Amino acid sequence: MERQTSSEQHLRDGKRTLNTLRVRDGNTDPVLSNIYGMENGPRIRCVLIGSSSRRLQPRWFVSNSWLRYSTSKDSVYCGPCRFFGPQGGDSKEKAFGVSPINDWSNLGKLVTRHQALKSLQNTIILCGKQGLALRGHGEDDGNFVKLLEYRSKDNGLLRDHMLKKETTNKYTSPEIQNALIQICGEIIVGDIVRDCNKSPCFGFITDEATDCSTTEQMALCVRFYEVDKCITKEKFLGFAECGATTGKALTDKFLHNLTEKGIVIQNMRGQGYDGAANMSGKYRGVHARVREIIPDAVYTHCKVHSLNLCIIHACKEPLVRNVMDTIQTIAFAFDYSAKRLTAFNDALNNDELAKGEMDRRRKLKRCDCDLLVAVEESKVVKTMINQERNDQAVWDALFESAIYIAQHNDIEPSFPRVEQRQCHRSNKEADDPSSYWRKNMFLPFIDHLYTELDERLINAEPRYSAQYLLPKRLNQLSEALVDSVFDSYSRDLQLTKMMFHREVQRWRTRWVIVDDAQKPSDLSDTIRTAHQDLYPGIHKVLCVLVSMPVSTATAERSFSVMRRVKTYLRNTMTTSRLSGLGLLNVYREKILDSELVLDIFARRKNRKLALVFQ
Template sequence: MDWSNVVKVVGNHDKSEGHLSQCEAADNFIAVMSGQKKDIERCLSSQYNSIVEKNRQILVSIVEAIIFCGKQNIALRGHGNEKGNFTALLKFQAKHDSALREHIEHGDPRSMYLSPKIQNELIGICGKQISDEIVSACNKSQCFEFIADEATDASTMEQMALCLRFYDSSKHELCEEFLGFGECQSTTGEALADAFIVNLLGANVQIEKKRGQGYDGAANMSGNHKGVQARISARIPGAVYTHCKAHSLNLAIIHASEEVFARNMMSVVQTIALAFNYSAKRLLHFKENLNNDNVCREEMESRTKLQSLCETRWAARSDALHTFLCSYRTVVTSLEELANNYGDSKAAGYNHSIQNFSFIVTLVAVEHVLSGLVRLSKLLQDKSCDLLEAASEARFVIAMLQAERNDADVWDALYDKSVSTAHDVDVEPSVPRRFGRQVHRPNAQAETPSQYWKTNMYLPFIDHLLFDLDARLLKGNGRYKAQYQLPPKVDGLTHAVTIEIFQEFK
């Protein structure tokens, strides 16, 4: 090679046809790999591209239908797949989507993507994406709390509901997210604890960041030695157990409602509510009489039927008792008509059960007391509620009930309302007949009916409730005060609070 002309040779190479063609080929390769250009196969086959886009459009429509059913809590199919909600929704979409309509009517039966198996697979893929996003946000936080409960489903399998509570720095808010269900073979503390850990690890949750665990107060969950919380605390010492405060409130109401007068009254209300709601004839008479009573209709606030008492959320029973109290006169009128005009013997018995002063005064008193717990119940179930706020609201409610208990005017107003309600149905204030030694109900002597019902019904119920509220909602309050170390609450970090926090965590 003539090195004396190397500069000229190199310059000629840069302009040569071979060099330029290779540079163009390299540029095209980079463009194809980076997605800026389509490869030769796709360029040569426009039909292939249209098929791909069409299939994607169809699959998007199928996935959107599944997501819609999931968001609306609608079952995709019933006993037969052909008449299921999923199929009906797709046919409705097909009216405005020609590609989907052609796929449903003339698609290859081997690749319809509409079978129950494919539906379940798509549901699983969607669920996996959602849970992965939740776990990713949880793992980015400094710590999290694990919340769980177990229950038996319709197929008699034990199902665990798993939730994560953490601070999402990207959204700048506290999140409480449902992670999913898991099956468990046993309900012992050991089996549940192992199942919880396995499910969290399976979802790729960084369990070493767990700083809290919340369950109900059952022995297998809260036991200090063999319960779930004890076993998880042994593995993750920083995971402090907190008994669900909404559940604690529920237990307090349940135990207070075991007082004999309150228990009997609620039993009668539940029986009559079910009797009306599950009988077309009785419900029709109730609605007709309600329409004829303007006062009751206004107090019912657009409700047209009685509400049954919730078996699990006892704080919600206040609304059912309020509805029954507002429509009391209508209920009595309806039962009398059913008994006298239609020979309904059960209606006669129901009417006898509620047309006595014992039932009326207990209904008025218990409904009033439980109505004061509704706001607290909603607050304790709020995702944004923290332990300090819950304890503060609980103290406020307890102080309010204590003040009402000691205020004679409150009881006098409740008693006067009971007398007025009884007067509407020609019932006179009275006390239960006393014969011999009473062992099944309180029966302290009193000079007047008002004093009797206050001493034997109202005070025992509210005292029992106050005791349980204090013991269940304010227990372990010192641990909650550690939140005073957070910047928004640091103003409340006094010397006394600091000492209390130290005593709890030393």
């Protein structure tokens, strides 16, 4: 009797150490706040198991604050799971939730399994976020096992778990790792998909690359406008293996993976790919086949690729091509010498002008850059090129710089002889080297680049007419343009043409009374001012326009993660494992709930041991 009173006193002391779990309305439920589910502690009876009697140990309530004691059933259960958890499921799922436990001899095993598996899961998340290989040459010498052994020095439960002789119940096998990694990836993707489906529409971005095991991998990404936070996002959804690279095979693969992840594909309003024939083909390419299913999913060629192609095609001029070959040879001289490369990097870091130009190159790769900004910047470049072409002072400065470099290398400025019979050589007449190189190299290169920019970057897509809804461009918005906007977005507008015209008229009037300095100038700022309830048509049009991809930079960045995760020493990794580890590495700042991961893990398959208390 004295022993029983001491136990009850220990339980009351432990009760004061519990953190009270509060329900959403702010009130505390007795099941959650009291250690027994009642105000006064009961007497715990002894249970005869075999030839010996067993009693619930008070220390379990101190070390496991979720445990609650039922006096009517003389059993323990998980208070939060009993209160919030589902009431269905098999016998393993009901353990500690629907069906309380009074097997005091095995209670310790049930509790320690939960804590040990949680430590295993946290270690896997750590390795995934840091890009560490889980396995080594064998299963017992990898980072995963070694980190568990290191953590077990200060964790008695984990140490006892790792010292088990049974290998089947340790849950450290590659199959268990793959299952937990896959669940972590699904949780990350689930949050992204939830935000994407809340948005009125999204753009699909993808690219392909070959990994170190010569497997064709495709990176799946989405671009959408998050209405709640008023920001544009581009999110990586994972990798998928390409069985074939034909337009039909890739289309089926893309749509299947998006549907499998929970994306509502009918909300797709933009496609962003490179210019490969199987992607951009007019009749049998991916974008054409996708538009047969989703007619409003307009294709946009990656603007970064387009800019690169402009320069490549402009460099096909014979003299420019020879110059580029010489520059490539010089680049090899730096690339193959550590001393030369270090000196070059030091000089580049000290050149503020060069650093500024390098920062400008990254402009198109930012996810907050929309198509209107890309086209406007292209027009700026085109105008500057045209001005510099007609400015003799620009060429004189370039030629003087070339003479300065030539003199330092003991080269005399000259130009090739002119021969009338050699028709494949640039033979424009010139009196001096400056005139010759300007007529035969500078002007042809500038003219070619000017034409390429106009054709590849500044194209007249009908959807771009929505740019005149921006407050600073409303003075250029004619009735014909309003009709063009309505026709381009008619499937997404729940309005008649007359109603849309009236809404645009109210939109004009709103910004007439606002100073020009206070008018938003870009697409994202304009969407924030176009309230969804007051201007539903304009809001929908702008959301569609901002969701159209600008570049495939997000997909290409994911290939950097792929090469860090799947190396030549880890080339047997499956695509599912690669995708899960890639998601953990990309979204390393995201905090994953280990309890949620273990809950999904326990429900997904009937385990030999009860792992999670539901």
